[in-house]
Amino acid sequence: MKNIYDKLLCELGHKNWWPADTPFEVVIGTVLTQQTKWENVERAIHNLKDRGLMEAEPLSRVDAKELEELIRCTGFYRQKAKRLKIISSFFHENPEIFEKPISELRNVLLSLNGVGEETADSIVLYAAGKPKFVIDAYTKRICKCMGIEGDYGKLQYIFERSLPLDVPLYKEFHALIVEYGKKFCGKKRCSDCILVENGKM
DNA sequence: CACCAGGTTGACC
DNA sequence: GGTCAACATGGT
Numbered sequence: 409m410k411n412i413y414d415k416l417l418c419e420l421g422h423k424n425w426w427p428a429d430t431p432f433e434v435v436i437g438t439v440l441t442q443q444t445k446w447e448n449v450e451r452a453i454h455n456l457k458d459r460g461l462m463e464a465e466p467l468s469r470v471d472a473k474e475l476e477e478l479i480r481c482t483g484f485y486r487q488k489a490k491r492l493k494i495i496s497s498f499f500h501e502n503p504e505i506f507e508k509p510i511s512e513l514r515n516v517l518l519s520l521n522g523v524g525e526e527t528a529d530s531i532v533l534y535a536a537g538k539p540k541f542v543i544d545a546y547t548k549r550i551c552k553c554m555g556i557e558g559d560y561g562k563l564q565y566i567f568e569r570s571l572p573l574d575v576p577l578y579k580e581f582h583a584l585i586v587e588y589g590k591k592f593c594g595k596k597r598c599s600d601c602i603l604v605e606n607g608k609m
Numbered sequence: 610c611a612c613c614a615g616g617t618t619g620a621c622c
Numbered sequence: 623g624g625t626c627a628a629c630a631t632g633g634t
Contacts, residue, residue: 425615442616448632449615483631487617524617544615586615595613 409570412603413577416584419602425583426534431506432499433462434535438527439492440482452479464500468493491522506536514540525560533582539575541567542582546589553598 428434433453440449453462455478461467467475475489482488498520499505505513510532517528525543532540543563551563558566571577592599 438615441614443614443629444616444631445614445633481631483614484616484629485631487629491617522617526616530615542615546615582615590615 413581416588420587423583423587431535435531438530439522444483448482452482464496467496468500495520510538539573539578541578547585549593
């Protein structure tokens with residue numbers, strides 16, 4: 409598995425992924441980026457910062473319609489606005505949440521509307537800085553290309569079992585997988601795959 | 610015009 | 623326990 413990481417790193421170089429001023433900004437980004445391009449998310453984040461809404465308390469209280477307009481460019485803007493308000497209320501009321509152990513933190517995040525497995529793990533890894541390997545659609549596609557199939561938990565277990573417990577490694581590896589996937593892995597077919605030809609785990 | 614993007618939910622079987 | 627449409631905008 410580390411072998412795959414080295415190949416990707418060699419091919420693509422280090423990615424400065426999830427740049428954000430605060431952990432809370434990462435949380436907002438995880439929801440906004442669902443099923444949309446990061447460029448759209450950057451615009452929405454900029455809008456929120458302009459209005460002083462990149463903090464839990466103000467965001468939890470902002471007018472729903474106003475919030476919808478600010479994040480419209482990310483798609484699914486009505487449900488995302490509603491979810492962001494609920495999530496920001498939660499973070500406002502639970503400022504110490506990132507101090508909790510990983511499994512407890514993950515379960516609490518999963519209980520929030522709009523936070524599924526990938527989003528929860530992205531928050532754990534990129535906002536809380538704790539070691540949880542994030543599995544996304546590209547990870548599943550690439551694994552399938554390599555003959556590895558399974559549900560979210562199975563793939564996550566394979567990565568976590570095969571890698572040293574290393575937060576920067578987890579961050580970089582997931583970033584590389586997504587960047588690689590965007591370039592070479594379509595929904596239907598892949599192109600110029602550097603991983604499959606002699607890719608062994 | 611069709612398809613995809615750094616998913617999640619609730620309904621239905 | 624799994625599958626699937628709905629959610630919605632913006633870019634190629």
